[in-house]
Amino acid sequence: MNAQSGRSGARKPETILDKLRAQLSQPLSWVVAVACLAPLAVLIYQTLSDNATANPIQYLTIQTGKIALILLVLSLACTPVVTLTNWRTATKLKRPLGLYGFLYVCAHLGVFTFDNGLLDGAIDVGAVFGAIVEKRFAIAGFLAFCLLVPLAITSTKGWQKRLGKRWKTLHKLVYVIVPVAVLHFAWLVKSIIVRPEPIAWGVVVALLLIARIPRVRKAVVDFRTRYVKFGSAPRAAR
Template sequence: MKWLRSCWPEIVFNLAVLAPLAALIWDFSRGQLTANPIQAVQLATGRYALGLLVVTLAISPLVKFFNLGRLLPLRRPAGLYAFGYASLHLVNFVGVDYGFNFAAIFADVGEKRYILAGLGAYLLLLPLAITSTRGWMVRLGRNWERLHWLVYPVVLLAMTHFFWQTKADLRGPLAWSAVVVLLLAVRLAGLVRGFKRRG
């Protein structure tokens, strides 16, 4: 059982991330996803994608300030799961909601600017998912870390997407924004300290 003791964070994390998807599929198959199942899937997958992006940002500060080194191996799968949920979010919107009618989507962009913010976030997230393997890390060298700084504009675009598509109750977007701003402030403070040491 030694392997279980060493792998339990990964096991718990994977179960926690996949459980909402399993529940979503189960409810969808039984017709229990509210009166508008397409919207329910859209909102749920968007929330999970954003939440997992925030988790990827939070892991490094948690490791640094609270000595939670066991969380570090979860950063890559968190990012990949975020990409997975974002892909489901996109497919549900383009394929299920709009039936791959791109003319209708383009026609709606003017009134629904959140589409552009969401698409921008996804397009920036795509190369991060593709280059997440160890092989790409070796190929890109130092450029790999520079490329993966894109996670910050991805999160900012995702938050913009969230704000713009929220019609009334802004408490959710504001709460997420507070967390994101805190994490960005922590990261920025670390960068400033690093520059001062070099100077």
């Protein structure tokens, strides 16, 4: 009987399909997926229907990069949102936003590779790296991509368990990646036309990083608890 109960109580190892089913069973996952993938569908439609402006490659390069930056900044904003509002559901958005951001980074790099490395129907890797090293915005973008790769690979719970405390240390790279991505965007658009938009992104990212400083976070939480009290139960009267 003990053996039988032991067999029935044993858990089967979780497969990728099991994880996918569990993820898709959550309504929030569907909302995030649709919101993040809809712009990609629009870009593909515009490209196939020749509606992506007179220079579709430049348009796709800028748009995929901009969407990637938006998603990475939103991922970075999740913890400050919890600090400010105590809306803890925001922590569940951090990982998917980061992964969808990485997807757009890959698309961004793919368009750049196609534009700079396609020769005689094949990709010339040497030409791609040559295009990267000769432009400062490309160097910054490629650096951000290289730093993002280990974060995307180790984003699963399995890797989190394997790495232990080192996992948090590794994923603090995002504090470097997002500012580098903003710098990449600033240099990219400056090479096309001078715009105030990169400055706005820089200010937003700076504020999000400042909000993570322990003293600042504690001050915000104390203020919220004492004066605002939204998203949390009221304190019991003493």
